[in-house]
Amino acid sequence: MPQQILSLLIAAGFVVCWSSGFVGGRLASALDTPVLSLFAWRFLLAALLVALWCRWRLGEAPRASDMRREMAVGSLTMGGYLLGVIVAIDLGVSTSVTALVTALQPLLAAALAGPLLGERLRPRGWLGMVIATLGVALCVADDMQQPLAAPWWAYLLPLLSVISVTLGSVLAVRQATAMPLSAALLAQLLAAAGIFLLAALVVEGGKLSPPTLEPSFLAAIGWLVVLSSLGGYGFFIASLRRLGVTLTSALVHLTPGVTLLWAAAMFGERLGPTGLVGMVLAGVGAGLAIRYVRRSGPTPRDRDARRVPRTWSAGETPDAAHRVPSRASQS
Incomplete structure (x- = not known):
């Protein structure tokens, strides 16, 4: 498969599956099972499925050091990110406000990726990020209907989620491992399962609410496991491995609009004119940011392949890496 088409498929799959998490959260909110227990079961089931796949396909266990690195990444990008979002919503912060705050993640990622990873945006790329953020704000404004009734400190939790997922993304690229994708996903799912299991036990008095066989529970858990966990985080x-932190974060700008399309198709929610304008702005801004991060390109600092983004091999120049597949990607 041509490398550009493969990158496009990965980007499209990420946007669609990442957006599915918000729909899964809505399905889960209608259940009687406490949300922390539900998410603990979600990650435990997803980890079990990936573990069975790894056992069948890989045969040998990955190195303990690589597992520790990937679990550290998962504790930030999965556990810390989702825990902050879920607790904030549970305390009364509206989903729209939470989505608006988490939409700041691409800007923070772009700011950190330059000095830490060499993934620099040109001025037009930053303009694209700002336009996309404005588009996301319009999408969220179109959906904001609930009064703000949460305590003031609850609004800091989505911001902590943004910091958590950004630091995890940078760590995933800066301390990249050679683990297969399925093994890396398993390590991250186990870390997230541990965080939510501990949180559920603390909040629910040392007990974990058991799963049920009700169709609504099975539908919600199936959606969250297959689309949001395996698909979204896969x-x-x-x-992250193929496109880098800045490009991946720019794609996050497209998820609120896609989420609104999910909601319109599944729940009959109609997009207002403000939401439609926001979707267009988010798409234009994200496209502009993606274009100019490719032109400026991440620049490897040294020849240590474990310390640079795996978007090209350590011996290539950024321009050459975007023109032809790297030898590392062909091996």
């Missing part, structure tokens, strides 16, 4: 890891 494509997230693949996108």
Whole structure:
């Protein structure tokens, strides 16, 4: 498969599956099972499925050091990110406000990726990020209907989620491992499962609410496991490895609009004119940012392949890496 088409498929899969998490959250909100227990079961089931796949396909266990690195990444990008979002919503912060705050993640990622990874945006790329953020704000404004009734400190939790997922993304690229995608996903799912299991036990008095066989529970858990966990975080890891932190984060700008399309198709929610304008702005801004991060290109600092983004091999120049597949990607 041509490398550009593969990158496009990974980017599209990431946007669609990452957006599915918000729909899964809505399905889960209608259940009687406490949300922390539900997410603990979600990650435990997803980890079990990936473990069975790894056992069948890989045969040998990955190195303990690589597992520790990937678990550290998962504790930030999965556990810390989702825990902050879920607790904030549970305390009364509206989903729209939470989505607006988490939409700041691409800007923070672009700011950190330059000095830490060499992934620099040109001025037009930053303009694209700002336009995309404005588009996301319009999408969210179109959906904001609930009064703000949460305590003031609850609004800091989505911001902590943004910091958590950004630091995890940088760590995933800066301390890249050679683990297969499925093994890396397993390590990250186990870390997230541990975080939510501990949180559920603390909040629910040392007990974990058991799963049920009700159709609504099975539908919600199936959606969250297949699309949001395996699909969303599988494509997230693949996108970080192939596209880098800045490009992956720019794609996050497209997820609110896609989420609104999910909601319109599944729940009959109609997009207002403000939401439509926001979707267009988010798409234009994200496209501009993606274009100019490719032109400026991440620049390897040294020849240590474990310390640079895996978007090209350590001996290539950025321009050459975007023109032809790297030898590392062909091996």
